[in-house]
Amino acid sequence: MNKMPHPPIRSYVLRQGRLTKGQRHAFETYRSRYLLPYDGQPVNLDSLFGRSAERVLEIGFGNGESLLExxxxxxxxxxxxxEVHAPGVGHLMVEAERQGISNLRLFQYDAVEVLQACISDGALDVVQVFFPDPWPKKRHHKRRIIQPAFxxxxxxxxxxxxxxHCATDWTPYAEHMMEVLSALxxxxxxVSAGEYFKGADVFRPLTKFERRGLRLGHTxxxxxxxxxxxxxxS
Known part of the structure; x- marks a missing residue:
């Protein structure tokens, strides 16, 4: 695996919010069921889930509505x-417990470090990055998560x-994503070179950020x- 450049990529900029009472309860009560500790060791996914199955990883799941669905x-x-933000992690644990979901586990940690240390090579069938922060100002473009090394x-x-599978409602970021992915x-x-995927809603649930983007007239x-x-x- 290639060494990551210095300084290391961060998959987020921390904007920590307050936890609701229900979210605090989720961290106290459900974390052992859903939340995986970051210990720097590869996770045996077959042992974790008790089976061999298709594995889907979502990076930056927000409040978790898409992942839950x-x-x-x-x-x-x-x-x-x-997901690094505690309110989103807490919200998803609350809903997962309410729905009795058993095929879901979470990391509250930086995605780069989790991927490097905890996910074995060739372990995943799908990786999803839905509506990451577009960082529209040019001086902030280096903060975008979709970069060649990542x-x-x-x-x-x-x-x-x-x-x-990546999705965004910010056209300049979509063009950046297309450039990065197409170069590898x-x-x-x-679909075909330079083309965006149509009909993704068939297997990508509508998210809060997508609804907001659509209301604002974004594509x-x-x-x-x-x-x-x-x-x-190489």
Whole structure:
């Protein structure tokens, strides 16, 4: 696996909010059920979920509504979410417990460090990055999560034929994503070169950020790329 550049990428900028009473209760009561500790060791996903199944990782799940809906709709798949913001993690644990979900586990930690240390190479069938912060000001573009080094890290965690699915309602960021993903020889656009994926709502639930974007008249752009068999990044 390639070494990450110095200084290290961060997948987030911390904006911690206050926890509600219900969210605090979730951290006290449900964390052992849903929240995985970051200990710097690879997680055996078969042992964790008690089975072998398709594995989906979502990075930056916000309040978790999309991830929750997917886990409910696909009990035959296992879902892993990474989110640093405690209110979103707490909210998702509350809802997962209320719905009795067993095919969901969460990390509250930086995505880069989780991927490097806790997720084995070739362990994932799908990686999802939905509506990440677009950082629209040019001087902040370096903070965007979809950057070549980060995507190369994601690719190592995908199985051959695994998919990377990104979505944004900010057209300049969509163009940036397309440029980054298209430049990597180990990825192939499942539609055709330079084309955005249509009909993604069939397997991507509507999120709070998407609804807001649509109200503002933004165009939603989905990018779905597949890892080529036998390809690694040099």
């Amino acid at each position: 997917q886990a409910l709709a696909s009990p035959d798949k296992d879902f892993i979410g990474i 995507v190369e890290l994601l690719i190592t965690k995908l199985k051959d034929g695994g998919r990377l 020889p180990s990825l192939s656009n499942v 939603i752009k989905d990018l779905v790329f597949e890892k080529r068999n036998g390809h690694t990044n």
